[in-house]
Amino acid sequence: MSLTRTLKRLLPKFLSNALISLRSFWFVPRYWWHDFKWYMRYSGMIRHESNQTKMIARIIMSYHGIEKGLVMPVMRPGFGIEAMNELITLCNTYLSRGYDPSHCQFLHALGVIKEYANAHREQSFTLNKKLQERIDSLLNAVSGVAATRQIESGAAEYFAEAAASFDKFSNSRHSVRHFSNEEVPLSDIRKAAELAQNAPSSCNRQSSRVHIITDKEVMAKVLAIQNGNRGFGHLANKLAIVTAELGVYNSIKERHAAWVDGGMFAMNLLYALHFYHIGACALNCYFSAQEEEKVRILCGVPRSEIFIAILALGKVPEKCRIASSKRLSVDEIMRIR
Numbered sequence: 165m166s167l168t169r170t171l172k173r174l175l176p177k178f179l180s181n182a183l184i185s186l187r188s189f190w191f192v193p194r195y196w197w198h199d200f201k202w203y204m205r206y207s208g209m210i211r212h213e214s215n216q217t218k219m220i221a222r223i224i225m226s227y228h229g230i231e232k233g234l235v236m237p238v239m240r241p242g243f244g245i246e247a248m249n250e251l252i253t254l255c256n257t258y259l260s261r262g263y264d265p266s267h268c269q270f271l272h273a274l275g276v277i278k279e280y281a282n283a284h285r286e287q288s289f290t291l292n293k294k295l296q297e298r299i300d301s302l303l304n305a306v307s308g309v310a311a312t313r314q315i316e317s318g319a320a321e322y323f324a325e326a327a328a329s330f331d332k333f334s335n336s337r338h339s340v341r342h343f344s345n346e347e348v349p350l351s352d353i354r355k356a357a358e359l360a361q362n363a364p365s366s367c368n369r370q371s372s373r374v375h376i377i378t379d380k381e382v383m384a385k386v387l388a389i390q391n392g393n394r395g396f397g398h399l400a401n402k403l404a405i406v407t408a409e410l411g412v413y414n415s416i417k418e419r420h421a422a423w424v425d426g427g428m429f430a431m432n433l434l435y436a437l438h439f440y441h442i443g444a445c446a447l448n449c450y451f452s453a454q455e456e457e458k459v460r461i462l463c464g465v466p467r468s469e470i471f472i473a474i475l476a477l478g479k480v481p482e483k484c485r486i487a488s489s490k491r492l493s494v495d496e497i498m499r500i501r
Contacts, residue, residue: 191416195417220270222254223258223269226250227276228487229244230244230276231314232395234314235342236395237341238395241289248277251277252302255270255274259306268496271306274309276312277299278310312488314485314486315338315487316485317483317484318480318482322336323438337438339446339486339489340484341395341484342481343401348401348478352440353437356436356440359436360372360429360433364425365429371409372407372425373406374404374405376404377403377404383402386462386474390474393447396476405465405471405474407472408429410422422470430472442478449471449474
């Protein structure tokens with residue numbers, strides 16, 4: 165019999181509950197220390213270039229920033245010089261360490277670099293000489309690299325598979341960074357949120373919450389704090405802030421459950437929005453404590469709820485471009501034992 169059950173059987177209810185709570189408090193710092201050590205040891209926070217996995221992750225983050233610049237509603241010639249130099253440095257480091265030059269993500273990064281150079285050439289914009297030399301040197305080091313092409317789309321093409329079989333439906337959904345001036349009806353967002361509730365949750369506790377922001381001034385302030393939406397965030401018609409209620413969880417072992425349940429709900433909401441022909445781009449909520457407090461106050465988010473993601477919502481225009489966002493091969497993510 166477990167200690168918890170023994171306490172409940174032998175002691176008065178108020179005393180057993182107090183001792184169980186005290187025992188739970190004892191485990192909190194132990195679990196916190198375990199999480200802290202694990203993250204510091206294995207994440208890319210400190211030794212962010214210590215193996216191929218970490219290097220590929222940094223390369224993906226870097227090239228995706230360039231992809232987003234390439235698909236902005238108005239591409240600014242000469243954008244991302246610093247980001248391009250960083251990406252080239254990462255790719256050169258990757259090669260110098262003898263990592264796999266045929267890795268799909270590494271090759272895609274080179275393709276993005278080539279597309280970047282081509283896009284500027286097509287606009288008759290001359291890149292900085294030193295940058296162009298670095299681009300040419302890297303591309304010459306790996307033969308046969310083809311330029312990537314960001315996805316040309318529009319409302320008709322983008323939602324063509326919105327009612328198709330799940331494989332076609334899922335493959336058709338992408339983050340959208342072009343929005344028209346058309347209003348997104350709250351009734352459609354409500355239907356999407358209702359459909360998203362089909363997402364599973366721990367013990368059916370349904371911790372997920374959605375805060376819909378319609379006030380343009382509040383939206384602008386939130387997007388300025390989030391700071392990952394430059395060039396397109398101002399076009400969003402509404403914001404959906406996905407949170408999760410901590411109050412439904414009651415064990416230290418469930419300390420990550422809100423993020424798991426909230427993440428599944430957020431993905432289901434993205435699918436539901438696509439089904440109802442609403443364009444969306446998921447934005448992270450990697451806030452500092454001060455930034456989080458500001459967003460809470462601006463949006464009236466209770467302190468018992470943790471932030472999962474911000475979704476920029478809008479109607480998809482007749483023509484737009486979508487980042488190709490290369491995925492890892494299934495062999496990279498699946499393990500069979």
